[in-house]
Structure formats: structure tokens, C-alpha cells
Amino acid sequence: MPILVMKFGGTSVATLDRIRRAAKRVGREVANGYDVIVIVSAMSGKTNELVGWVEETSHLFDAREYDAVVSSGEQVTAGLMALTLQEMDVPARSWQGWQVPLLTTSAHSAARIVDIPTENIAAKFGEGMRVAVVAGFQGISPEGRITTLGRGGSDTTAVAFAAAFGAERCDIYTDVDGVYTTDPRVSTKARKLDRIAFEEMLELASLGAKVLQTRSVELAMRYKVRLRVLSSFEDNDEHAGTLVCDEEDIVESNVVAGVAFSRDEAKMTLISVADRPGIAAAIFGPLSEAGVNVDMIVQNISEEGRTDMTFSCPTDQVKRAQVAMTAAKDSGEINYHELVADTDVAKVSVVGIGMRSHAGVAAKMFEALSREGINIKVITTSEIKISVLIDRKYLELAVQTLHDAFELERAS
Ligand code: ADP
Ligand code: ASP
Ligand code: MG
Numbered sequence: 001m002p003i004l005v006m007k008f009g010g011t012s013v014a015t016l017d018r019i020r021r022a023a024k025r026v027g028r029e030v031a032n033g034y035d036v037i038v039i040v041s042a043m044s045g046k047t048n049e050l051v052g053w054v055e056e057t058s059h060l061f062d063a064r065e066y067d068a069v070v071s072s073g074e075q076v077t078a079g080l081m082a083l084t085l086q087e088m089d090v091p092a093r094s095w096q097g098w099q100v101p102l103l104t105t106s107a108h109s110a111a112r113i114v115d116i117p118t119e120n121i122a123a124k125f126g127e128g129m130r131v132a133v134v135a136g137f138q139g140i141s142p143e144g145r146i147t148t149l150g151r152g153g154s155d156t157t158a159v160a161f162a163a164a165f166g167a168e169r170c171d172i173y174t175d176v177d178g179v180y181t182t183d184p185r186v187s188t189k190a191r192k193l194d195r196i197a198f199e200e201m202l203e204l205a206s207l208g209a210k211v212l213q214t215r216s217v218e219l220a221m222r223y224k225v226r227l228r229v230l231s232s233f234e235d236n237d238e239h240a241g242t243l244v245c246d247e248e249d250i251v252e253s254n255v256v257a258g259v260a261f262s263r264d265e266a267k268m269t270l271i272s273v274a275d276r277p278g279i280a281a282a283i284f285g286p287l288s289e290a291g292v293n294v295d296m297i298v299q300n301i302s303e304e305g306r307t308d309m310t311f312s313c314p315t316d317q318v319k320r321a322q323v324a325m326t327a328a329k330d331s332g333e334i335n336y337h338e339l340v341a342d343t344d345v346a347k348v349s350v351v352g353i354g355m356r357s358h359a360g361v362a363a364k365m366f367e368a369l370s371r372e373g374i375n376i377k378v379i380t381t382s383e384i385k386i387s388v389l390i391d392r393k394y395l396e397l398a399v400q401t402l403h404d405a406f407e408l409e410r411a412s
Pocket of ligand 3: 009152155210211212213
């Protein structure tokens, strides 16, 4: 039988009632003749609570135990979903990551999927099981420890299963009815897109649009998975939601496809470091070993052989960065005057494949921000995106301003 992957995010399984509604959708697809792989997230708010408990218990926690704790949310919803389906007379059972097994690397809290052997689940489908409910976000390392795939990782579980089982489609059910030109919770003018190119979705996701985890888009692009984002609260027909697809399958598009943002950024500046060969390696080597994901980097002009080095990283990694830099200073690897952390910044980005062939997007972006008196602290660009770091208090204003400036409320 053809296989369909259906993923339900946290808000879609937030209560027993919502689990029942989701199960009904699954039941309809079973009646349509599909064998279904359901991927579930933890109930909304659960993972945050679990992460909070870990952080409260231990500041620089052992990531293996973090994974043991935070993976538990999905175990609960997988079992409840399977029970709900059974109550509806749909043959279903739950699977935790290690039972599948979903094999990952040992990079705890940010593990990568290595392989999903299909035999166990396929055998059960062969015996008449119609729905495999799989706990999202989790797997097992070569050492036999439970791993998790990073926040939002159930999306990646879903796409990886769709690829492994050759599913007809991977439907991501969430609390919005598709991918919008920007987060509809921030701009009421945000417009739902019927289609978006993989590359644009990849950039939007990696720049903060959490509607899909970045890695899920990468996998869908690589394995040509038909990926759809749609609402678990509305009735959907076959054209509902947003299809993430190849660039060639989109007839017309705006130069800028969307505006993404990330609130949780910090700007760190090492004041007065020696400007000599090897200094960047001496700074960013230890940061990477400490698990700090450095994003933007700016080295200022140097005076008398010393310079300021600025970088950005997620706010929750500031402590790790400070510890790593202090250790590097104490061991004599680097020498700096002071490490200043500015945790009140945010990153706003415009994304669009049209930027490859259209000049002037950066100028328009900077002008629009300057008209609102928003100061730009750091800028980075790539072929299809421009990102700026600004004061967090201007974030919503910046998103609205850019959405207006690029006329995103109108389809081209
Ligand atoms: P789930 O729990 O279903 O995985 P998430 O909260 O992870 O849901 O992702 C859905 C949320 O992503 C939406 O509620 C919305 O606020 C946010 N979002 C951010 N950017 C976008 C965008 N461009 N289009 C749609 N939703 C977006
Ligand atoms: N429950 C996990 C999280 O909140 C994974 C997910 O929902 O995708 O990050
Ligand atoms: Mg999510």
C-alpha cells in the first residue's frame, strides 16, 4: 500500500481532545488506502519545561542526560496517539526512536540522522498494522544512548521517514495553515504562499522561521520528498497549505520571498585582541569545541597591532562562549582586554532567489530601516539573503517595515 507520513506538532497534540482530532485525520487517510507513519511532537510547552528542568539542575549540563530527559515528551504523545487510534479500531502501535531504530550520530542535543532501517516497521505493516506512530525528535547513538535532533527536530524525523519509506508525501500539520511571507503572528499583513522553493525555505528556516526545522528542508531537497505544511485545525483539500518544491515548479515569484527573524541572538565583542596570523583560529576553535554556534563575524580595523573581534551566537550559548574565552585567555592562547556581551539584539533577514538576478535589494533594505531610525549593528549577505543585527526592541517594527518595503502582501 502507498505510504503517507503525517507529522503533528506540539499544539496539534496539546490535549487529549486534539490528539483525537489528529487521530481522526489519520483514520481518514487509512480509509483512503494509505499505510500511515505518524510522527508526533511532545505536547506543546512540554519540551520547554523539560529543558528548563535540566538547566535548573545543571548549568553546563551533560548533553547525554539532557537528551534522556527532553526526549521523554515525545514518548508520551506517541503512546497516547497509538491508544487513541486503537480506540477507533485502527491497527496502530507506537515506536520510540531506539526501537525503530533511528540511528544517529553521537552529537547529543543536535544529532544527525545516519540511517533508518525500514525492516521492523515494514514487517508490522505486512502483518496488518496500518499506522506506525513514531516519537519524533529522537534516535539512538552508536554508543546506544538516546539522542535528540535539536529543537523542532520532529520535522526532520518526518522527512527522514518519508525518504526512507519512499512515502507519497510528507504532510506537516501545524498551528498555521502554511508557510507565510513572514511569521503571521508578527505581521498581520503576512501572506500565505501556495508554493515555496526548497532553497528559499531552507534560508528562511535557518534564519529563524521555525515553521520547519532547517535540517528537514535539507533532507526533503536532497531526497526529493514532497513536503507540505498545513493546518491541523482546518479542513484541508488536496491543494491546502504550502508545497515546498523545486524552483522550476514555481511560475512567478517576488524578488524577496519572505522576511525571517530570530530573537535569541547575542552580540559578543572581544575588545583589543592581538591582530596576528592565527588569532581567528585561536578564538573560533575553542568556541566551536565548546559547542557555540557562531553566526556573524566582524573583525574591525586594527590599531597598533590590536583589534576588536565581534561575533554573534544564540543567547543561550553566551555562558558557554564566556567560559571558553576565559579559559583560552587563562591558558595564554589569546589575549584580550574585555569580552562584552550584548544580549538585547535580534537578527532580521530578507530571503529570495530573485536576489541572484536583481541588484538593489540591500540598498532598499537599509534605506527602509534607516527611515524608521533603526540602527544596523552587523550585516551579512549571501547569494539569496541579507541579514542584519539590530536592537531587539525594534524587531517587530523592522519586520513590518521590510514586509511593506518589498510589498510582500501582494503576489507578483
Ligand atoms: P509545531 O509545534 O507544529 O512544530 P512550530 O511552533 O514549531 O509548530 O512552528 C509553527 C510556527 O512557526 C507558527 O505558529 C508561526 O508562528 C511560526 N512561523 C515563523 N515564521 C513563519 C512563516 N514564515 N510562516 C508560517 N509560520 C511561521
Ligand atoms: N518537541 C521538540 C521541540 O519542541 C521537537 C519538535 O517539536 O519538533 O523542539
Ligand atoms: Mg516545530
